[in-house]
Amino acid sequence: MTVYFIGAGPGDPELITVKGQRLIHRCPVIIYAGSLVPAAVLEGHSAQTVINSAELHLGQIIEAIKAAHELGQDVARVHSGDPSLYGAIGEQIRYLRELGIPFEIVPGVTAVAASAALLGCELTLPDIAQTVILTRFGDQSPMPEGEQLADLARHRSTLAIHLGVKHLERIVEQLRPHYGGDCPVAVVHRATWPDQDWVLDTLDGIVAQVQAKGFRRTALILVGRVLASDSFAESALYRASHAHLYRP
Numbered sequence: 209m210t211v212y213f214i215g216a217g218p219g220d221p222e223l224i225t226v227k228g229q230r231l232i233h234r235c236p237v238i239i240y241a242g243s244l245v246p247a248a249v250l251e252g253h254s255a256q257t258v259i260n261s262a263e264l265h266l267g268q269i270i271e272a273i274k275a276a277h278e279l280g281q282d283v284a285r286v287h288s289g290d291p292s293l294y295g296a297i298g299e300q301i302r303y304l305r306e307l308g309i310p311f312e313i314v315p316g317v318t319a320v321a322a323s324a325a326l327l328g329c330e331l332t333l334p335d336i337a338q339t340v341i342l343t344r345f346g347d348q349s350p351m352p353e354g355e356q357l358a359d360l361a362r363h364r365s366t367l368a369i370h371l372g373v374k375h376l377e378r379i380v381e382q383l384r385p386h387y388g389g390d391c392p393v394a395v396v397h398r399a400t401w402p403d404q405d406w407v408l409d410t411l412d413g414i415v416a417q418v419q420a421k422g423f424r425r426t427a428l429i430l431v432g433r434v435l436a437s438d439s440f441a442e443s444a445l446y447r448a449s450h451a452h453l454y455r456p
């Protein structure tokens with residue numbers, strides 16, 4: 209018996225891995241994060257038990273896993289995007305280790321990847337930004353020391369802020385001194401869902417745009433000059449004069 213933490217991807221049911229889908233189809237127990245994982249991702253399953261973990265607390269989730277373990281039933285534990293990011297799998301894994309229940313993680317397509325795809329952009333452009341910081345807005349759970357937005361913004365790298373759209377005004381205030389008011393920012397709402405939408409503006413203009421759209425949750429904030437830049441150097445990788453192992 210194994211618990212499979214499966215990344216469901218950002219919403220579009222075709223953006224789950226083949227392995228993740230195969231496991232969902234064959235596991236007798238499915239526990240899925242119903243707040244962000246669409247029911248369509250579970251289509252074709254043959255499970256006897258399907259539980260929406262959005263309605264449960266941690267203790268109840270562990271009880272459901274223990275019950276499956278006692279029956280020798282594999283569990284598909286389905287999380288949105290990639291389970292390693294803001295999925296709260298760490299605390300589940302800690303219990304599983306204590307209980308001696310085997311687990312495996314199947315990665316997924318992140319909201320960051322889906323949003324970049326939607327915007328048609330590369331998040332790491334030569335000379336502009338070679339670092340992407342994935343973070344979240346610390347409202348409910350505080351951020352660790354040194355990880356305030358202002359600390360991260362100092363690097364002026366590409367920034368992907370999760371769980372923050374409700375606090376966009378405060379976020380902009382903290383970023384503007386470091387990135388400048390003319391820095392491009394995109395807010396992507398429900399990327400890859402049928403009702404996906406986004407706005408691309410500057411730090412100075414984004415709040416009004418997002419208010420007009422009415423985005424309140426399930427939106428990713430992407431910040432950085434990579435979002436609207438045509439003047440960057442070409443990479444060494446494909447430069448004709450650059451020789452390497454595959455192109456001596």
Ligand SMILES: C[S@@+](CC[C@H](N)C(=O)[O-])C[C@H]1O[C@@H](n2cnc3c(N)ncnc32)[C@H](O)[C@@H]1O
Pocket residue numbers: 218219244287288289290291292293294295317318319320322323369370371372396397398399400401425426427428429
């Ligand atoms: C609890 S986190 C889960 C992140 C997920 N594990 C991942 O790898 O993308 C939820 C936040 O991720 C972002 N998010 C998740 N799915 C999204 C989507 N389809 N479009 C835009 N943002 C999304 C939003 O910021 C949302 O508040």
